[in-house]
Amino acid sequence: MTAYRVDEGLEIYESAMAAPYFQYLRRVLPRIFEEYGVAGGASLDLACGSGRLVGYLLEQGWDARGCDLSEQMIERAPEALGGRLVIADMCEELERAGSDLVTIVFNSIHYLDPERRRRLLEGLGRALRPGGFFISQHNPIEAMRRYWAGRTHRWSSDRGFAFWTGHAAGRDAVTVEKQYFERIPPPSGPAGEVFRQVTVSHRYHFFDADDLRAGLEAQGIDVVGAHDGRTLGAADRSSDSIWLVARRRG
Ligand SMILES: C[S@@+](CC[C@H](N)C(=O)[O-])C[C@H]1O[C@@H](n2cnc3c(N)ncnc32)[C@H](O)[C@@H]1O
DSSP states (O other): OOOOOGGGTHHHIIIIIIHHHHHHHHHHHHHHHHHHTOOSSEEEEETOTTSHHHHHHHHTTOEEEEEESOHHHHHTSOGGGTTTEEEOOHHHHTTSOOEEEEEEOTTGGGGSOHHHHHHHHHHHHHHEEEEEEEEEEEOOHHHIIIIIBTOEEEEEETTEEEEEEEEEOSTTEEEEEEEEEEEEOOOSSSOOOEEEEEEEEEEEEOOOHHHHHHHHHTTTEEEEEEEETTTOSBOOTTOSSEEEEEEEOO
């Protein structure tokens, strides 16, 4: 299991990646909510990080909650979210939630191996109220090779740089090597910019869209839409990122 940590680049992740991603979320989610009539109630954001999405949903009137494995992520959350975020594994947290909306964004579903993904689906079957929504933003398996394997993604902020490189690891996984270059004060005297380097590796698991659909259906949850992450039009084989929208029957 993979909790993000300060000594493993968390500050750079937050400033260079999570903050811009949140701006993207704020543009996309209202469109999805409007299209599917996702409105109000109790929400649970899985792998919520420092709680940006939970804060946004709270502002929008949701009884919003979140969970993340990383204590250091949860500690970063604003005080206004006190008591709304818990340090917990997402599969376990679903055991006790009664939700009208469950979200998992920024590719976080890929942290689950097939067995834990099965637990996630079973948990959704228990946690989602009738008519409730499950919304995930992730990378389809078709995009795994062209988006991750042998590719390096670069992000930067005033805190430093992040280079994430994917290495194929079998038919449905990549190992993502994450190199962080954290800016530190230069020593006195003439010096260029100085960075501390940290490398961590995380395994990302991918899955066939039809398998996910079937797994959700077995729990009484129907996929009602899949949107391209860039255009928000219907997802197709060229989509590198998708928004999946599913709804509990009843
Ligand atoms: C890419 S970050 C996404 C964080 C947040 N959703 C965002 O948009 O900034 C992935 C998060 O998943 C958390 N995580 C990884 N495995 C988890 C698990 N099994 N249960 C809960 N959180 C997990 C990590 O600690 C990290 O905060």
